[in-house]
Amino acid sequence: MPTPARNNHASSVQIQQPRTRSPLPPSPIAFKGRVALAWLQACVSAYYVAYSEDPHSMRFDGTIPQRIQRLQMLRAHRDNRERERQESDESP
Incomplete structure (x- = not known):
């Protein structure tokens, strides 16, 4: 004889945790923007490092x-x- 299914409401209630924002951008476009800005900053930093090594170089x-x-x-x-x-x- 099959046992009747019990309707236990307490076990079916799911507690939702509050959503936290991820530190990473949600879209690929925002990620590309961050990479582009980082690239520009890296280029400027490299220019200053190269200049500090030899400020009298003909390259500058x-x-x-x-x-x-x-x-x-x-x-x-x-x-x-x-x-x-x-x-x-x-x-x-």
Whole structure:
């Protein structure tokens, strides 16, 4: 004689865990975008490493020295503005 099937609701309830976002991009297009950005960053880093090894090589143009001069100029302007601001705060 077959045994009747029991309807046990407690065992059929499944608890769903909260979904966590994966750190990886969900689509292949986003992955390609990340790879493209990483490639550009690697190329720039390689350029700077090669420049640091021999800055007087004929392979390099004036890009890095011009950038260094521009950064120094911007730093000098910032320092002058801070100095002027401090002087104006000190004077009555």
